[in-house]
Amino acid sequence: MNVIRSQSAGFCWGVERAIDIAAKYADEGRHPVYTDGPLIHNKQMMERLTQKGIREVGDYQSKTKVEVEHEEDDEPIMVVRAHGISPERRQYLKGLDMEFRDATCPDVGIIAGKIRLHAKKDFSTVIFGDPQHPEVIGLMGYTEGKGHVIQTKEDIDNLPPLDKACLVSQSTMFTHEFEELSEHLRKIYPEAVVIDTICGAT
Structure with a gap:
């Protein structure tokens, strides 16, 4: 073996x-x-x-x-x-x-910075991750009340109407799942900003 x-x-x-x-x-x-x-x-x-x-x-x-x-x-x-x-x-x-x-983790700090930047530009932040995970809970605090956590395509379908959407990920999620969800989000919001924030060590 x-x-x-x-x-x-x-x-x-x-x-x-x-x-x-x-x-x-x-x-x-x-x-x-x-x-x-x-x-x-x-x-x-x-x-x-x-x-x-x-x-x-x-x-x-x-x-x-x-x-x-x-x-x-x-x-x-x-x-x-x-x-x-x-x-x-x-x-x-x-x-x-x-x-x-x-x-x-500085990588998590970078994610928080990107969320804060887009929130100030009136983007709604969509976070792919576990809503009970401490990283996601912390990141939600940077969304200025315009944050949504998703795990499935159905979660995306059930989002309220968003004027501007920015998709990020909990740093420890799987890349192939993030790519599938980002593709689905852009079918609904073609102008959505998608930022791959998954850690390379995952």
């Missing part, structure tokens, strides 16, 4: 970056380190980070109130998860009595 190893095996660079950021502060041992929900989607690595003293607060979707008890001189650090967060969540976390460190 031949075993073929993928060239992209292991963590993508965005996840490795988030781990490095959180681990750096934990290894220094000068500050308590917290993450707003799980830093990444990997149980074994999260257990290793917990052993380093990194504590997960908040929740999977980064929606709940963060409650942390610490000494006045502890100077705790809050690290934003690799999946990113909404502008509202960012403002909330920055308002806490904690240092703020952003470990959002």
